[in-house]
Amino acid sequence: MSKMQIKLTVNGRERELLAEPRELLIHLLREELNLTGPHIGCDTSHCGACTVEMDGKSVKSCTVFAAQANGAEVTTIEGLAEPGSLNVLQSAFREHHGLQCGFCTPGMITRAHRLLQENPDPSEEEVRFGMAGNLCRCTGYQNIVKSILAAATELNAAKEAAE
Amino acid sequence: MIPGAFEYYRPRGVEDAIAILQQHGDDARVMAGGHSLIPMMKLRMADVPHLIDLQDIASLKGITVSAGQVTLGAMVTQHELINSAELREAAPVLRETALQIADPQVRYCGTIGGNVANGDPGNDMPALMQCLDAEFTLVGPNGSRAIKAREFYEAAYMTGREDDEILTAIRFDVSGAGYAYEKQKRKIGDYATAAAAVLLTRENGMCTGASVALTNLSDVPVWSQAAGAALEGTDCNDAAIKAAVKAALAEADPTEDNRGPVAFKLHVAGIIIERAIRTAWQRA
């Protein structure tokens, strides 16, 4: 099948490449752009390890065709913080032991990032519900939830201090 | 998992999409959010040589509430349904249902149109649409026609939509009825073991309008007229509820799968229907 021209903005940078329409966004990111943070876990949109942000939505990039992402703005874990630094969520995951093998972590943090954009002060229940599209086999979620709540508190404190 | 190859189309108008459908017949399919279709393509269960992505068709978007009627563009996502303030006012049952579909990521992509047009008995919106007595707009080569949700579903994946038609909009009346969408599932992301949508109108302590519909309890959504009739004219007392549950279950025809055997599903369905009725009545 013929390849098509795909133009998208990834982590703030415009990228243009040729891809088969059927190429999955996760492969485009991982194979063509070497952004190996998002991972493939289940292939059927259940695990969320491939979560990236696309046009302000958390999406499972294993269930999006590259062609669909044509023209989109995509952010991956690699684009969440300045190179060489951890953002508040990333630090909180480390501080509260919100990860073990690290495989689900990029998707988890990318999803949590969006969750806090939409709901900056979530309850534990809201975090659990809002993170239910991301599976983790190692942590049992307790410290993931703790990390996200801690990040929310810190972000809110910083916002208040700025006001 | 890698899908088979396809030609990709992203038309900007419904007519363009229909033209492509006409040109390729059975080999073409439209895709809304893609979260039912893409996994099937990746599993190589579905082979779609011509894939028509509807995301650029502006006319398929938008939520409108006016003149006592709700109109939803087919490409309105579950996420948008959940977060629409006017919808929360006009039809809170949509939010209640949408929140029980899949998971957050899938709800950003999954659309109301895809959910109702797909014809998968596991989808939640078809039963709700039957409960609301919604009307679907189908546009095809010969123009547009309307079909009632209650007449749309024929069998698993078989609906009243012709191959060259696109479901473009969903319309239903605003009602102040008490509502509930009750669903039992194994986990987040699963289809219903049993689910029920109920709308009840209450006037002077009596039920003056009742609508009951079921999800994943047959190969089509089940709108049970008899169940509604059992409640109408009563004060939704235990006996009436029991009669309604019995009537609804008489129309259920679940099959055994990993969620459990038929007897279990019917039993759970009974409980779920009863809970939905009680919640709806409380809210009426």
Added chain:
Amino acid sequence: MNDLTPDSAARAAKLKGLGCSRKRVEDVRFTQGKGNYVDDIKLPDMLFGDFVRSPYAHARIKSINIDAAMALPGVIAVLTAKDLEPLGLHWMPTLAGDKQMVLADGKVLFQGQEVAFVIAEDRYINADAIELVEVEYEELPVLTDANKAMDADAVVLREDLAGQTSGAHGERRHHNHIFRWEAGDEAATNEVLEAADVVVEETVYYHRTHPCPLETCGSVASMDKTTGKLTLWGTFQAPHVVRTVASLISGIEEHNIRVISPDIGGGFGNKVGVYPGYVCSIVASIVTGRPVKWVEDRMDNLMATAFARDYWMKGKISATKEGKITGLHCHVVADHGAFDACADPTKFPAGFMSICTGSYDIPTAWLGVDGVYTNKAPGGVSYRCSFRVTEAAYFIERMIEVLAIELGMDAAELRAKNFIAKDQFPYESALGWEYDSGDYHTAWTKALKAVGYDDLRAEQAERIEAFKRGETRKLLGIGLSHFTEIVGAGPVKNCDILGMGMFDSCEIRIHPTGSAVARFGTISQGQGHATTFAQILASEIGIAADSITVEEGDTDTAPYGLGTYGSRTTPVAGAAAAMAGRKIRAKAQMIAAYLLEVHDGDLEWDVDRFVVKGAPEQFKTMTEIAYASYNQAIPGLEPGLEAVSYYDPPNMTYPFGAYICVMEIDVDTGTHEIRQFYALDDCGTRINPMIIEGQIHGGLTEALAIAMGQEIAYDDIGNVKTGTLMDFFLPTAWETPTYTTDFTETPSPHHPIGAKGVGESPNVGGVPAFSNAVHDAFRPFGLKQAHMPHDHWRVWKIANDLGLHTQG
């Protein structure tokens, strides 16, 4: 830099050694998405390989036609058993002494079995080519019920074993029989059972499930034909064993094989075994001269790689009227699938199932295990448990419960009455293990008190009354579990894998400026080795954990080790770290003595330095000593400061714990809610409490999944019904409860730092706690035993069978 803080405790705190909840060093990479997993590896000219798999569970292969696949542009080769046969690679040895087809040789024996290996330029072409390989099958009768495997008329599965009346573990009694393995004294046990006041008999089934790490299995093989060197990256929990196996089966000299386990996205036992994908990627790289990557998708992973459990355990337990247990009899039918590819120490084909006397002083016992073949995937790995310990714990914790019912005793009290007492350790069990240490009564009392056990029982009694009065449809279950693990495999005298003794290793090199690198034969899959090994060393050698780099997983640099599984890392490699550290310290002491011009014996160790006894102002820190070791000629001593330890543990370690689960069950829908889960663990000396807690949370969540819904289910004709994460239950944050963790600390007497291993305890102890809660809820209505998983419909069925729906 020398730390001049005079206060020892303050200096010790700075080291971040044992007992410190040190933040993990791995996380800086992982949180940025900079982990390096197998599928992240990209080499120039790399090809992609993947399998044509069988849709049938049992069928003869009549023909394979690869022409259409080969005609597709970008397809390099399609390998079948016929291509591998001349190389002797169409079959491979399993870890359990059986052999397994690499590619289907004449027939297929389970759905998803590897039939052909397609090699193509990329994974898209590969996937298209797989569809084009035409395989003609002739269906054969399918055997999925292990209990029927040894019926006289059962279909013959392994034609290659025709006429073989003995296997790797002795006599074969039937064409589908693999082995009989026994422990204990059956005659004596039968006598005790016959003479007992009370005997109960129950069949306890621990269903088939799968470790399902979030990262599937995969490998990248790169054969450099000019140097003759093969580099193999893969999801290997035991990289050195893979190197040895690869050398043995390929004939490539071991020094010419470099095996690298990069970051691993969870293992839980799934990545111990050797899979056809690994072999085929190697062969493909040799054949094509190009690097070849193979990565499973999730369905492949669930259908074809190592399953866990599938034990039918028939038990009898006897006791006096007062509730003192006198005997235990257990016969297991073990469903091993099509090939015996269990990952167990060689002499233990049923793993450590003989720990099934649990935490109890049971004077007489017998265990017999019959392994059988069925048309299911091979495997039988320890899914977050040390070699069948979870089966053993589940068995005894169910038998205790049914015995309590028979005796009319409270199950908590029955346990306490039969615990091995503190002063009985070291304790020799009836099935031959020497428990090193324990204090079960203290832990149990603490646990019961923490949850308010008596109040819970009172609440339960009230609930039952309310239920009978029709005021509620929810029952309350109190799930008790007291487990004893056996981990740290293992002493070389009785534990080996493919002949390799199960020691482990540590090599330390101190740099001149006082920092260090330490290498191990293990490999982390999320357990945080880079963090915790450094902590052990920090306490042993007085160098801050932050100044110690830990490396694992590269067989060219790491010392030989048996890998990470079965909670063996801390008990074995952790001990090696301590012992290597002590060697360093011993040499450091000599250097310090030379520098301070005193005798070795005049010095004492103080956190990070040697101090002259009685003259605290005279000392040499490790930093000074390290520097001196490289720049001073010290008579009688070689320069440098390095040490290696290969540690052969004298015994296993026996972590234990007391778990209590409080569960609400809706009788009508079969749904549940976990109101409380209390987990007390005793893993001996605690290295990093934060990481221990994380391990417990994760293991409990796996236990929750297994007990409450997770299974690999087959239909009658061998279709895998649970091949995607829609049906294979992995709980989300929404279904997972919040856990309360607690601990007691009973150090292992034989381990250098007293540590025992903890990663698997929560799975071992958690499954019976969840399951017992379900059972306990229905106990007042007559339930004795119901099989897992306790998903909604099965729980509903319990209620239905007990007649609890007729009153509603």
Added chain:
Amino acid sequence: MELSDEIEINAPQELVYQALNDPEILRQCIPGCEELIKHSDTELEAIVVLKIGPVKARFSGNVTLDTAGAPDGFSLSGQGNGGKAGHAKGGADVTLENKGDVTVLRYTAKAEIGGKLAQLGSRLIAGTAKRLAAKFFKKFADIVGTVDA
């Protein structure tokens, strides 16, 4: 999976029995049947396209008829291969009861589905099979009934 049902056909038993053995009528009645070739009185070969939503599988297979019970009934068994979608095997027992001008046809069918269809589509298979069977007999009744009329 087991299916059973009964249907009244507006034609005499003899005609119904003949129709059941008529490849052309069967071809028209079997949903999605593209080809039905009669190799002998008891051996048939069929190509059937099964369409469930986006899933389209072309099954090719053999059907063997057992006519020992003629004309009060007969049995058939068959197996088919749907390529990547999976495979199927099954059989049906059909009895015909003469009620004057009307014939009551009763059938019980058994089917085993294997491969991806069974793994991924199990929740839809039984319902679909029921619909397809119903569709077959409805069409059959229509055709045979019309022929008679």
